[in-house]
Amino acid sequence: MELNDLKIFHMVATLGSVSKAAAELSYVQSNVTARIKLLEKELGTPLFYRHKRGMTLNTEGRRLLEYSRDILTKLDDMHRFFHQSSEPSGVLSIGMVETINRLPELLSAYCSRFPQVDLSLTAGVTEHLLRMVLDVELDGAFVTGPISHPLIEQMQVFSEELVLVSKGSSFTMDDMPGKALLLYNKGCGFRERLEGWMKLEGVIPRKVMEFGTYETIIGGVTAGIGMTILPKSAVRQLAESGQIHMHPVPKPYRDVTTMFIRRKDAAMTSTLQSFLAEIGRHSG
Numbered sequence: 001m002e003l004n005d006l007k008i009f010h011m012v013a014t015l016g017s018v019s020k021a022a023a024e025l026s027y028v029q030s031n032v033t034a035r036i037k038l039l040e041k042e043l044g045t046p047l048f049y050r051h052k053r054g055m056t057l058n059t060e061g062r063r064l065l066e067y068s069r070d071i072l073t074k075l076d077d078m079h080r081f082f083h084q085s086s087e088p089s090g091v092l093s094i095g096m097v098e099t100i101n102r103l104p105e106l107l108s109a110y111c112s113r114f115p116q117v118d119l120s121l122t123a124g125v126t127e128h129l130l131r132m133v134l135d136v137e138l139d140g141a142f143v144t145g146p147i148s149h150p151l152i153e154q155m156q157v158f159s160e161e162l163v164l165v166s167k168g169s170s171f172t173m174d175d176m177p178g179k180a181l182l183l184y185n186k187g188c189g190f191r192e193r194l195e196g197w198m199k200l201e202g203v204i205p206r207k208v209m210e211f212g213t214y215e216t217i218i219g220g221v222t223a224g225i226g227m228t229i230l231p232k233s234a235v236r237q238l239a240e241s242g243q244i245h246m247h248p249v250p251k252p253y254r255d256v257t258t259m260f261i262r263r264k265d266a267a268m269t270s271t272l273q274s275f276l277a278e279i280g281r282h283s284g
Helices: 003-015 018-025 029-043 059-083 103-113 126-134 173-178 189-201 214-222 232-240 270-282
Strands: 048-051 054-057 090-096 117-123 140-145 152-166 180-184 207-211 228-231 245-248 255-263
Touching: 003 018, 003 029, 003 054, 003 059, 018 029, 018 054, 054 059, 090 126, 090 270, 103 117, 103 270, 117 270, 126 140, 126 152, 126 255, 140 152, 140 189, 152 189, 152 214, 152 232, 152 270, 173 189, 180 189, 180 214, 180 228, 189 228, 189 255, 207 214, 214 228, 214 232, 228 232, 232 245, 255 270
Parallel strands: 090 117, 090 140, 180 207
Antiparallel strands: 048 054, 140 255, 152 228, 152 245, 152 255
């Protein structure tokens, strides 16, 4: 078995198509098909379900995908470790939840200090970003934590206070069943805290509307469509201008901690090391 066979297998598994994988790898389609068949012959088992829409991993294929990810990740780490320069440079892929108000200052300071680094940012909810870090699609991510996972190393960055946000100035928990909730998609740490609080109180909301961006959620609140839960720092200016109102959240659901997470077994490049140092200068 050659490493290139694993790369071909990984691409076909990811794209679900031999033709798409061949185009992505700049290979002839027949060559990709032949390498997959040779791999299946060597392992003594089919790896895919083949159908009109393409190819889908079977149980053995999913098992091989786990092994191939680990092998290819370590290979990539090895190349990065031995080819990196002492001066931070190259692409640094970072994930982030959208509502960290203090993050732009940190990112701006890092980019000014290390202009040779190409910082690539991906926004998402905590659960999705955690999966991307575990799959080595991101070098690290700012998420709502703490995170409990054996492969994750984390450091505390910021602590913030969550508030309920509504158009109206008055609110009690008895009002909650009649309100629509505007929330991030499942996997959001803020949402989990609100749902935990409501479950404790035995409250079922009238309607839950899911959105992917802060702008859409806060726009819906200011339009009077419903209410949400967000960090106080993210909505303070809107509250001061009278466009929305903030309402307290009780402990233990009120306090939220932003953590920076990375895979423990990923190589520590000079670029990532410099980024962690910048986080240390801005955390607190």
